[in-house]
Amino acid sequence: MTLAQLVPDGSGCLLVFTHTLSDAGTWGDLPSAARQATGWDACLGWLATRLDGREKQPMPPAWFLATAERYVEAFGLGEGEAREDPEGFLLWFERDLVQPPQRVWAALTESGEPVAGGADRAVAPPLRRAAWLTGHGRRVQPRLVTS
Structure with a gap:
């Protein structure tokens, strides 16, 4: 409000x-x-x-x-959270950013576009106004947030 x-x-x-x-x-x-x-x-x-x-x-x-x-x-939102996972533990970081996925990816990786099949398995983010990029280990997958 x-x-x-x-x-x-x-x-x-x-x-x-x-x-x-x-x-x-x-x-x-x-x-x-x-x-x-x-x-x-x-x-x-x-x-x-x-x-x-x-x-x-x-x-x-x-x-x-x-x-x-x-x-x-x-605001103290930068701390990761350790979560149990079937494969061990997952270190979870969450950001809520209303930016094109490519801009967020570039800021996170200091590179241009995500590259599928690179050292980190990456999936090209969808062309949407808002997205959350969630990571599991070294795999990164975009998850859409609809608005």
Whole structure:
């Protein structure tokens, strides 16, 4: 839930936004906090730009992932989780990023496209607006999140 309030502040007012996670679906669970905060940074930055009388400029492509990663660290979302698995243990990391799968893959691997049959068995991500890339050991498989 998002709440916007105008609070008196001297001769003007202060705009206060409160965003509460509902723990419902991928739009309100804890992993979405970094994505939500990054989105608010962009929206409030554009609002400030507009109020200053300047034209809105698009964010550079790498801005979203870099900003989201800073929030991952700030919110303590960067820790992996050890899970038991039929083959032993799985170290699970989760990120909720609304970015094209190719951009996420490039950020994770510091390379271009995923390569099927490479050293890590990789499956080319689907061409969708949102995807989760989940990893098991050295195998990476995209899993779609529909919106």
